[in-house]
Amino acid sequence: MKRAFVLAALSLAAAAPALADLALAASKNCMSCHAVERKVLGPSFKDVALRYKDDKDAAAMLASKIMKGGKGVWGPVPMPANNQVSEADAKKLAGWILSTK
Template sequence: MKRTLITLALSLAAATPAFADMALATSKNCMACHAVDKKLVGPSYKEVGAKYAGQKDAVDKLAAKIIKGGKGVWGEVAMPANPQVNEAEAKKLAAWILTHK
C-alpha cells in the first residue's frame, strides 16, 4: 500500500507541470485558437513543437511570437499580440509547447 501511494505521488508530481502549463495557456486565452493535437484557428501545439524541434533558440523565438504576435508562418491568419503575457510566462508556455511533437 505504501509503495502504491509513493508511486501515485511521484506520478502526480511528474504530471503537475504539464497541467500547470495547460492552465497557464488556458488563462492567457491561448486555447481559444490552439489545441494540443488538432488545428483550430492556429496550428496545434504538436505541429509547432515538431516544426521547432532541435532549434537552440526555439524557446526565445516562440516566446517573442507569443508576446508580439506574427503572420505568415502558418498561413494567412495572423496571431495577435498578447500583451497580457509577460516574458517569463511566454518562455514557460514556449517550453511547454516544445514538449509536444
C-alpha cells in the same frame, strides 16, 4: 500498497507542471486559437513542437511570437500580439509548448 502510493504520487508530481502550464495557456487565452493535439484556428502545440524540435533558438523565438504576434509561418491567419502575457510567462509557455511533442 505503499509502492503503489509512491508511484501514484510521483506520477501526479510529474503531471503537475504540465497541468499548470496548460492552465497558464488557458488563462492567457491561448486555447481560444490552439489545442494541444489538434489544429483549431492556429496549429496544435504538438505540431509547433515538432516543427521546432531541432531549433536551439525556438524557445526564444516562440516567446517573442507569443508576446508580439506573427504571420505567414502556419498559413494566412496571423497570430495577434498578446499584450497581457509577460516575458516570464511567454518563456514558460514556449518551453511547455516545445515539450508537448
